Amino acid sequence: MARTIIPFGPQHPVLPEPVHLKLVVEDEIVKEAVPALGYVHRGLEKLVQIRDYHQMIQIVERVCGICSCIHAKAYCQGIETLMGVEVPDRGRFLRVIWGELHRVHSHLLWLGLFADAFGFESVFQQFWKVREKIMDMMEATAGNRVIISVNVVGGTRYDLSPEQLRWILEGLVEVEQGVKALQKTMLEDYTVKARTVGVGVLTREQALELGAAGPTLRGSGVAQDMRQLGYSAYSDLDFEPVVETGGDSYSRSTVRFREVLQSIDLVRQAIARLPEGDTRVPVKGNPEGEVVVRVEQPRGELLYYIKANGTKFLDRCRIRTPTFANVPPLLAMVGGLELADVPVVVLSIDPCISCTER
Amino acid sequence: MIENITEVTQATVASEVLRLKNAGYRLVTMTCTEIDENDLDILYHFDKDLELVHLRMRQPKDRPVPSISGILFAALLVENELRDQFGVSFDGLILDFNRTLYLDAEVTEVPLVSNVKITKQ
Amino acid sequence: MLFMTQNILKNFVRPKATRAYPFVVREPFENFRGELVNDMDKCIFCSMCAKKCPSQCITVDRTTGTWDCDPYACVYCSVCVDSCPVNSLSMKNQHRKPAVVKEPLLLKGTPPQPKKKTGARAKASGSETPPADRTAPGGDDTPKAE
Secondary structure (H helix, E strand, C coil), rough: CEEEEEECCCCCCCCCCCCEEEEECCCCCCEEEEEECCCCCCCHHHHHHHHCCHHHHHHHHHHCCCCHHHHHHHHHHHHHHCCCCCCCCCHHHHHHHHHHHHHHHHHHHHHHHHHHHHEEEEHHHHHHHHHHHHHHHHHHCCCCCCCCCCCCEEEEECCCCCCHHHHHHHHHHHHHHHHHHHHHHHHCCCCHHHHCCCCCCCHHHHHHHHHCCHHHHHCCCCCCCCHHHHCCCCCHHCCCCCCCCCHHHHHHHHHHHHHHHHHHHHHHHHCCCCCCCEEEEECCCCCCEEEEEEEECCCEEEEEEEEEECCCCEEEEEECCCCHHHHHHHHHHHHEEHHHHHHHHHHHCCCCCCHHHH | CCCCCEEEEECCCHHEEEEEEEECEEEEEEEEEECCEEEEEEEEEEEEEEEEEEEEEEECCCEEECCCCCCCCCCCHHHEEEEEECCCCCCCCCCCCCCCCCCCCCEEEECCCCCCCCCCC | HHHHHHHHHHHHHHCCCCCCCCCCCCCCCCCCCCCECCCCCCCCCCHHHHHHHCCCEEEEEEECEEEECCCCCCCCCCHHHHHHHCCCEECCCCCCCCCCCCEEEEECCCCCCHHHHHHHHHHHHHCCCCCCHHHHCCCCCEEEEE
């Protein structure tokens, strides 16, 4: 049988962002996949040469809209380490609250898109309906729906009043009920399982060798979550990384589903233990030295390498986003699949192409 | 500021990476920085149980870097990215996009190395 | 089967999840970062907002007394609002209305004259040169949008 190359993307109904895969197929079976990137490359890493290190916060937030808060948090943590700035306790907890709200909204977005990928439109709408409550919370507390821009070097820009905290807790009850109502459909439905169980399997060994990150890694049975490093206030909160052992698309969606509930729990813990005090400390001077920071983004491990030279411009700010690490595992997963399963598997790593190309 | 750095050279990098791979380390990423006009600084970040280990290599810009993508497939995209952004070539890269992973073929400047023009294609 | 029937019956009585926009509009949140406004009476043309702006969309000209912001380059981060020393900048809690043509944001005001210079100039050339706007309060001092 002659080999045929089927182009997948850059514009495809399941892809919110452009990425291109050349699928080499024999009959209906994919033999291998070759990626082609570069459709949304903006060269943000080069901007360190012309923007000072405070202005870079707004730039790294735009690496990826969906997880903007966590990008800024990682970057600020790096600069704070270099400058020896100690973030006040309240600031650390507020970072957790906003970061976890971001994770909930990102995972709900993905769960909806994933349902859409295998054609379950009504679940897609239901998840996004629940997500809207989280968007309202961010808009009311931080001034914007997605790019909330709360982090600054030295802490957070905004504070949460007791009324706002109470309102968030009330809203979270609604969100939790909404998510739990969808649990049966998303995780136990016969048709959903038929499309996801055993599709796109990545074994534990493969995941480690190919450098997978985040839910893709945890879906393959590796209990690794960067929040275990205890940055921000995670060292003061109780949580266990969510792990599934199947390694298939179903496991990855289960990991994310359970992480939504885990994040809601973390927000509640953080609000319960929120200390009084300032949210930020003033920062003077310029950073110097080099540092590697890792935080957990909704899509997985995010690495920042920052090299500063004592002026207000950084030498280098290297951003390794989780989707960038998840592309080689994706190529391994796609091999041997039926063509019709490719969209589901591509979406199961939660691809964020703007992140990948920066 | 960065702990656990091992200095490696072009001759020893492959064996070091293989040793880490066999010890169960996961390649997180590679980072490249321009040191001066002639040299680049390449860092390899590895992770095992939340502990980071780094390899550091000084690389002349005009010489090819020994590729580790044959040992670790995960290095494929990073090495192509460095080729785009720093204009260094890699020896033995298993899938070489030839400076067009992000950039178009007609781009003649190397973005992160002070906009050096490409002379040879 | 019964699981679905329950849902269908509930949906008959449940309120809608969406609003009948544009007839029903939600009240904007108090802290929302909408439109950027500058109170030109307060503005001292120090250019701090232009220096801090990450997207560099603000241009301040001290000599002509103009404060120019490109609202289509602005990212609405409100860093300028935080850094303004006299609190002349603020954010409305509603964003700009959709428009058919681009509406630039160019405001005019009176830059404060440095005290020493004004004094020196007043000495040198009598009472003609001091800024006319200062002598006519409420006249050209009011901000004009163009």
